[in-house]
Amino acid sequence: MTEIKADDSLDLRGVLCPINFVKTKLKLEEMDAGSHLEVLLDDGDPIANVPQSVKEEGHQIMKVGKADGGHYRMLIKKA
């Protein structure tokens, strides 16, 4: 897969569910369709819940990967 560059990013480490999803949603609302947002999510509930909620909103998840600090990087393409 070719690397996609994120147009914007959001650090949601330490942010609890469902605030992390709400922040993601608000951020995506400001962005243009087709642009990419990178979010950093904690392990545990956040990584289990946020991707599913983002999917339910109709956006596309391009990539999820574990970062060095034990958290996750998720790249979303706005619908």
Place this chain on the structure above:
Amino acid sequence: MTLPKTIDLAAMKTGGFIKQKEKDFFALRLRTPVGKIDADHLEVISKVSRKYGDGNLHLTVRQGIEIQGIPFEQLQNARDDLEAAGVRIGACGPRFRVVTACPGAEICPNGLVDSAGLGLAADERFYGQPEGLELPHKFKVTFAGCLACCPKPQENDVGFHGLVEPELFADDCNGCGVCEVTCKEGAIVMGDDDLPIKDDAKCIDCGDCIKSCPTDAWKVKRVGLAAYAGGRWGRHPELGQKIGEFISPDDAMEVIADVLRFYKEEGKRGERLGVTIGRVGLDELKRRVGK
């Protein structure tokens, strides 16, 4: 003032009347399968409580309602008022009890099967003394919509939960890795080709990967119910043992019928199903279920 009617003793034997500590006062147990209650019925229940009871309702752990503090001579009147409005009376004693269930697939985002609908169907078919069968003891059944098992299927004489087997359509996968991090069982790892690999020995068929996959590459291969038998609470709690997997909703009803037949034939008076299974053997029960 309405004259106290004579109590219908035959009706009283079917249960639903629970003697209270205070002399000559009873609680009236209602039949509210799967804990689903019509709002109009709730108003009738409320009126009956104020008219004949002491104004208190008890919510039971099995999703039921009991109207407390009804004097003996008013029991029949209370019962008549309720039944005239379509509110049914519950059972006590060695009977097939009101079926419980979670809201399931119709309401709960996690639901895989229509547990509430199945619970209502089972209650309709088996409640009380199913097929005229005298049961050795009480018999409790519940349906859970998914593996979260909110209504505790393993604590019932027969309990079910929904499950789903996922299947990967590799062409639809974009290699994002969400399923790997979503699977709580560690059953999915991303391979070198950026495709997920599922370890069937670790997979418990919860369906989280299907729900989370952004491209719908994980699809439903089959949905069904897992069945457990012999669970109970009380002084000697025991969890039910699995007797089947990926049972269809229709077959679930037949599983209940088969287990009831086994219990009727093998069970000794006063013994719960789990004890019967302990004596006769789980294999023997399984042999007689799903024939």
